[in-house]
Amino acid sequence: MTDVATARRSRITPEREAELYEAVLELLREVGYDALTMDAIAARTRSSKATLYRQWGGKAELVVRAIRYSKPDATGDIDTGSLRGDLHAVVTLEDDCTHERNSALMRGVAMAMHNNPDLREALRAQLVDPELSDFQTVIQRAIDRGEVRADCPALEFMLHMLVGGFATRMLLDDQPPTQAFLTSYIDAVVLPALGVDPTA
Amino acid sequence: MTDVATARRSRITPEREAELYEAVLELLREVGYDALTMDAIAARTRSSKATLYRQWGGKAELVVRAIRYSKPDATGDIDTGSLRGDLHAVVTLEDDCTHERNSALMRGVAMAMHNNPDLREALRAQLVDPELSDFQTVIQRAIDRGEVRADCPALEFMLHMLVGGFATRMLLDDQPPTQAFLTSYIDAVVLPALGVDPTA
Numbered sequence: 001m002t003d004v005a006t007a008r009r010s011r012i013t014p015e016r017e018a019e020l021y022e023a024v025l026e027l028l029r030e031v032g033y034d035a036l037t038m039d040a041i042a043a044r045t046r047s048s049k050a051t052l053y054r055q056w057g058g059k060a061e062l063v064v065r066a067i068r069y070s071k072p073d074a075t076g077d078i079d080t081g082s083l084r085g086d087l088h089a090v091v092t093l094e095d096d097c098t099h100e101r102n103s104a105l106m107r108g109v110a111m112a113m114h115n116n117p118d119l120r121e122a123l124r125a126q127l128v129d130p131e132l133s134d135f136q137t138v139i140q141r142a143i144d145r146g147e148v149r150a151d152c153p154a155l156e157f158m159l160h161m162l163v164g165g166f167a168t169r170m171l172l173d174d175q176p177p178t179q180a181f182l183t184s185y186i187d188a189v190v191l192p193a194l195g196v197d198p199t200a
Numbered sequence: 201m202t203d204v205a206t207a208r209r210s211r212i213t214p215e216r217e218a219e220l221y222e223a224v225l226e227l228l229r230e231v232g233y234d235a236l237t238m239d240a241i242a243a244r245t246r247s248s249k250a251t252l253y254r255q256w257g258g259k260a261e262l263v264v265r266a267i268r269y270s271k272p273d274a275t276g277d278i279d280t281g282s283l284r285g286d287l288h289a290v291v292t293l294e295d296d297c298t299h300e301r302n303s304a305l306m307r308g309v310a311m312a313m314h315n316n317p318d319l320r321e322a323l324r325a326q327l328v329d330p331e332l333s334d335f336q337t338v339i340q341r342a343i344d345r346g347e348v349r350a351d352c353p354a355l356e357f358m359l360h361m362l363v364g365g366f367a368t369r370m371l372l373d374d375q376p377p378t379q380a381f382l383t384s385y386i387d388a389v390v391l392p393a394l395g396v397d398p399t400a
Contacts, residue, residue, distance in 0.1 A: 032311050034232075107311045110371060111232050114307055120374065128372060153388035157365070159372050161389055164364015165357070171310060171367075172328060172359050174320065188353035189361055193393045 021066040033112030075134035083142040091182040100176035224266040233312030275334035283342040300376035
């Protein structure tokens with residue numbers, strides 16, 4: 001599937017591909033997934049709808065590729081020597097402007113995920129599972145260093161804690177999730193839940 | 201504002217009011233806030249649009265009243281003698297079927313909140329602030345009992361932790377937030393973050 005998609009996309013330049021993804025993300029933040037049409041994407045990017053379908057197969061694939069394109073790939077490479085350092089590094093990989101745009105993006109797809117099984121499966125396979133696997137690398141190193149117990153019950157809720165703090169910031173406080181908010185939340189909630197003293 | 205609204209609504213029976221709210225919630229879960237129209241509500245409830253506008257003023261007010269109507273009012277009354285008991289009682293106030301419906305409801309309004317300041321303000325004033333104040337009662341008792349330190353940094357993230365676990369369950373695991381999931385999450389994340397040993 002990935003190879004076919006890559007082969008299909010190879011007909012356009014990387015610059016053009018980036019431009020297309022930016023436009024898709026922009027529309028997604030503006031109107032959400034359900035109201036996003038291939039017509040609107042074609043119009044904004046001055047492409048033909050036929051080209052979009054030929055290169056990406058459909059809306060769900062195009063949207064997930066665009067979201068994936070926008071994410072830094074570096075979580076798995078982070079290794080600062082402490083769990084606190086690693087988690088702070090994760091939330092400072094992206095600047096506040098990007099955090100705010102990602103927060104809008106998440107609102108744009110959260111409702112649609114439930115009603116579109118194809119979107120849900122693509123997001124899980126291409127975003128949630130890789131993210132989880134990157135966090136498992138970070139966590140395994142913390143366990144190996146003796147910072148976190150391997151049987152700590154909070155471990156199975158790593159993404160719930162982190163994504164939850166990110167997703168509820170705007171909902172509850174009417175403010176975007178900034179680096180400052182996310183690092184405070186990690187120190188106050190995530191590390192203590194894992195049995196790690198953030199002041200140590 | 202509340203008195204005017206109550207006076208206006210007093211022209212219809214409580215049964216009819218409940219029936220209207222149920223229909224609004226059903227539509228909200230189905231199509232989300234933005235796609236929800238007063239026409240659709242009028243059609244489903246066999247009311248005239250003029251009646252709906254006269255009695256509720258507009259879509260945001262009608263939607264927030266309907267959500268508020270669906271919430272049990274009892275969080276503030278919970279007093280089991282321990283924070284763990286109180287938090288478990290909060291999530292078992294509603295059965296799993298209701299948790300699943302509330303999760304769909306939250307998806308339905310999360311995107312819209314951002315684009316509709318009137319909806320956001322109504323939700324904050326009528327739902328988030330009262331909820332926060334109920335939790336503060338529960339937390340204050342835990343502090344008074346010596347279970348939680350008054351300066352515990354996780355205290356300012358109570359709703360982020362709880363709403364976050366609730367909101368991310370479907371997003372990350374493709375499963376509704378059940379009582380069993382929420383009580384495990386409270387024991388694994390919320391209580392340890394607050395410095396409370398859930399096995400004590």
